[in-house]
Amino acid sequence: MQKQALALTALALLAACATNRFEADVTRFHMAQPGLRGSVYLEPLDKAATGTLEFQNYASAVGAELAEHGFTVAPAREGAEYIGVLAYGQSTREGVGGGSPITIGIGGGTFGKNVGVGLGTSFGIGEKKTKETAINMLALKIERASDKSVLWEGRAVAEAGSTTRYGPLAAAVPALADALLRDFPGTSGQTVTYKSQ
Known part of the structure; x- marks a missing residue:
């Protein structure tokens, strides 16, 4: 009985670890800008999100990371050296199979007037699972404010059980x-997988 209890405890601990594990696929494109830094104003790709609490929270998370690389988040567009355009979203997948339903054309007009971020829902083939998988995405484009030239752009995508720690978009961002x-x-041009607890 004691061995069985220990085995069950070990399985529970493994499940807890899996629940809290985070893994993201990150792809970035840029002209060689090793010294890229300065003041950046963050705004949403979806202009309807401007000023919302959701966007402010996500911009704050991105701003904190940018600050670690020499950027200063500007309070207004006027006077900022760079504009950082944020896109984010979530889709869900049920069942087995199928790749990520998030499609992003990155490089050469990712955030162009007629090109954006596509989010959808796909359903796998096979036996249906009872749990949903949340697919969360965050993308950023940094452009020079003076001439709108794109200097850097990237996107990160991560999957998690919708009811796990990183399932909600707000928790994953x-x-x-x-x-x-x-x-x-x-x-x-390279996709890198980052893992963290």
Whole structure:
């Protein structure tokens, strides 16, 4: 009985660890800008989100990470050296199979007038699971304020059980921001997987 109880406890601890584990796939594109730093004003890709509490919370998480790389978050667009455009979203997947339903065209107009971030819901083939998988995404484009030229852009995508620690988008964004800007500016054109607890 004691051995069985210990085995069950070990399984519970492993499950808890899996629940709290975070893994994000990060892809970045940029012109070589090793010394890129200065004042940056953050704004949402979706202008309707401007001023919302949700955007302010996400911008705060991204701003904190940018500050670690020499940026200063500007309180207003006027006077900022750079504009940082944020996009974020969540989709869910049920069942087995299928890749990420999030599609992002990155590089060469990721955030162009006619190109944006696509979010959708896909359903796998096979036996249906009772739990949903949340697919969370955070993307950032940094452009020079003076001429709108894009200097850096990237996106981080992570999956988690919808009821686990990193399932809600609000809980995942700080970890996504950390992964997105880790090793800034990062290797251009390469997808890197970052893991953390």
